[in-house]
Amino acid sequence: MRTVNLAEKFGRFRERWQPKIAGEINDSYVKLVKFAGDFVWHHHDREDELFLVLGGTMRMRYREDGREVEEMVGPGEFIIIPHGMEHCPASATPDEEVQVMLLEPKTTLNTGNVQNERTRPVLDRI
Amino acid sequence: MRTVNLAEKFGRFRERWQPKIAGEINDSYVKLVKFAGDFVWHHHDREDELFLVLGGTMRMRYREDGREVEEMVGPGEFIIIPHGMEHCPASATPDEEVQVMLLEPKTTLNTGNVQNERTRPVLDRI
Numbered sequence: 001m002r003t004v005n006l007a008e009k010f011g012r013f014r015e016r017w018q019p020k021i022a023g024e025i026n027d028s029y030v031k032l033v034k035f036a037g038d039f040v041w042h043h044h045d046r047e048d049e050l051f052l053v054l055g056g057t058m059r060m061r062y063r064e065d066g067r068e069v070e071e072m073v074g075p076g077e078f079i080i081i082p083h084g085m086e087h088c089p090a091s092a093t094p095d096e097e098v099q100v101m102l103l104e105p106k107t108t109l110n111t112g113n114v115q116n117e118r119t120r121p122v123l124d125r126i
Numbered sequence: 127m128r129t130v131n132l133a134e135k136f137g138r139f140r141e142r143w144q145p146k147i148a149g150e151i152n153d154s155y156v157k158l159v160k161f162a163g164d165f166v167w168h169h170h171d172r173e174d175e176l177f178l179v180l181g182g183t184m185r186m187r188y189r190e191d192g193r194e195v196e197e198m199v200g201p202g203e204f205i206i207i208p209h210g211m212e213h214c215p216a217s218a219t220p221d222e223e224v225q226v227m228l229l230e231p232k233t234t235l236n237t238g239n240v241q242n243e244r245t246r247p248v249l250d251r252i
Contacts, residue, residue, distance in 0.1 A: 003204070004205070049151075054202075103229060
């Protein structure tokens with residue numbers, strides 16, 4: 001079976017802020033992640049990132065032309081953050097869990113140019 | 127607004143078998159397509175393709191190790207067809223419309239190695 005059921009995959013883990021690899025396409029991975037609360041402001045020098053929300057509502061802040069922008073991204077919506085853009089993913093409310101499918105090059109480190117306790121250099125497959 | 131609402135985008139067109147570009151990420155496009163019935167058997171020499179089903183049920187046939195495989199892919203499910211693999215997307219039933227988000231390199235021609243009346247060398251943005 002090549003078919004991947006997203007709900008079934010999300011049911012297999014509970015850890016937050018730890019993306020899991022659910023597929024491989026060309027030089028990119030499809031990753032699944034759960035989170036609540038705020039991440040860290042960061043950017044990726046070379047990699048664009050796609051965030052497709054599947055559950056909950058994500059609050060994505062980013063900096064564009066010197067100002068900070070905030071968008072709410074709900075289920076069935078995606079946002080692409082181009083390389084070089086500072087951004088900070090979060091859940092819309094502190095306690096609401098968000099479920100997101102990410103698509104990004106295999107070289108992408110989750111915290112981009114920042115290294116902290118949230119950095120995950122090695123990801124599990126699911 | 128960078129956020130893309132998939133249902134809203136699908137509501138903007140009715141044509142079938144004509145993928146629309148809904149996003150650009152690294153060297154790939156996010157495309158949206160509606161279809162019913164059978165496509166054509168084809169492969170892509172270099173490009174892997176991701177099909178994420180958002181409405182209806184897709185019947186994906188492919189050839190692997192000399193045999194033909196068929197998988198039903200429903201809403202919330204995706205399938206990745208690696209480069210070189212012969213495949214033929216279709217709707218599960220002839221009249222049921224399927225709505226799919228595709229992710230594939232910008233170089234990908236929809237009919238791959240085949241040229242016929244379904245070939246769409248130039249795609250609209252939506």
